[in-house]
Amino acid sequence: MNWFSLSLQLNRFPINRAKNALYEILQIPESEFEDYVERKKNEIVTYHLNNTPFYREFFGNRGFGDWENVPIMQKADLQRPLKGRFSKGFSSKNVYVGKTSGSSGHPFIFAKDRFCHALSWAEFNDRYQWYGINLDSSTQARFYGIPLDSFGYFKERLKDRFGFRYRFPIFDLSDRKMEEFLKDFQNKNFDYINGYTSSIVLFAKFLQKKGIILKDVNPNLKLCIVTSEMFFEEDKKLLEKQFGVPVVNEYGASELGLLAFQNPQGEWVLNSETMFVEVVDEKGKVVPHGEQGRIVITSLYNKAHPFIRYEIGDTGSMSPKSTFKKPILQDLLGRTNDVAVLPSGKVVPGLTFYYVTKSVIEKDGFVKEFIVQQTAPGAFKISYVSEDPLSADRLRKVEKAMETYLEEGLDLTFNHKRTLSRNKRGKLKQFEILF
CATH class of the missing domain: 3.40.50.12780 (ANL, N-terminal domain)
Structure with missing residues (x-):
């Protein structure tokens, strides 16, 4: 049928x-x-x-x-x-x-x-x-958000049933929740995965840490x-x-x-x-x-x-x-309105800043995910998720990379977090201007 x-x-x-x-x-x-x-x-x-x-x-x-x-x-x-x-x-x-x-x-x-x-x-x-x-x-393994009100929740679950979808709610992406995700893949036959990039990448990092290849536990994928x-x-x-x-x-x-x-x-x-x-x-x-x-x-x-x-x-x-x-x-x-303003007045795509940060912070796999927020011209807050805060040496490497790829004089602050906030649909806004 x-x-x-x-x-x-x-x-x-x-x-x-x-x-x-x-x-x-x-x-x-x-x-x-x-x-x-x-x-x-x-x-x-x-x-x-x-x-x-x-x-x-x-x-x-x-x-x-x-x-x-x-x-x-x-x-x-x-x-x-x-x-x-x-x-x-x-x-x-x-x-x-x-x-x-x-x-x-x-x-x-x-x-x-x-x-x-x-x-x-x-x-x-x-x-x-x-x-x-x-x-x-x-059958789809769906990495998306879901409405939390009862009507919206029921409606999405019903649509999932007719659409051969099994939803993995992504508002909780802790290792404990990832273990539950893994058990679902072991017990259900999924043909494909579909969903928000950041959540799926985080699940892949969890598998990497455990040394698991997903197709080995779900051969139908x-x-x-x-x-x-x-x-x-x-x-x-x-x-x-x-x-x-x-x-x-x-x-x-x-x-x-x-x-x-x-x-x-x-x-x-x-x-x-x-x-x-x-x-x-x-x-x-x-x-x-x-x-x-x-x-x-x-x-x-x-x-x-x-x-x-x-x-x-x-x-x-x-x-x-x-x-x-x-x-x-x-x-x-990326978005036309996602532009970073540097101390000199130079304007660059926010994605440029993000590429640099990603290449430095995630190179050793220490950080699971992060977002960049511009709080004022030339000032940026980098919120990141990791088991422990970045060391002073790692922070200096990030600052040095910013000077090399962008310019000197950036005002950088780092915010260590256990989880990052996502919007109501579960999407992660990776670059944001707050002023």
């Missing part, structure tokens, strides 16, 4: 129609794919101009001609009541309604029409099948999918070693769906079937492939709510090898 597809159908999300539509899109040859994309771009803009008063007001009086003149939507533009953003014929009664996590600093409620939502799940299922995983039959948080090459090596299976980086957004997924050749293939992805400069002009810029996305099928040239809040670049049918994400550099 295809329980996952059945649950979508029972909730009036036409998953079978969506799978058939996706199959037809996938059959479009490369030589005709640019025409398909251009046609869908024009259709979705025209549709919302004709049917969505909110978008018509946002678009303004400019005529719809040159694509680069289509205004870029910011998350702040959508922070108004959802009722005022619906297209004609849609309401909260006949769409999928969700809420973003707010990791960009701009949480909001959004809507997707039922076919668009089903198409998102068809896309996920198609990509997972690259690795022999089927949402209708493969085929794949690990990490999502929602930054993923580093050292983490990938650790996970593949301790889990004994391929590790894939997934890039998605709750308001849009799947954005990119790594194929078996290691290419981060963007979703070209139902999304149009651009990388633009500060003026909104598309940059050449290989150059970094702001990631802007158009949802080609969402008729309930416009996401057209929508700036998701990330920066990255497209590979020069990209084509219309197979666009490839070369780099994902």
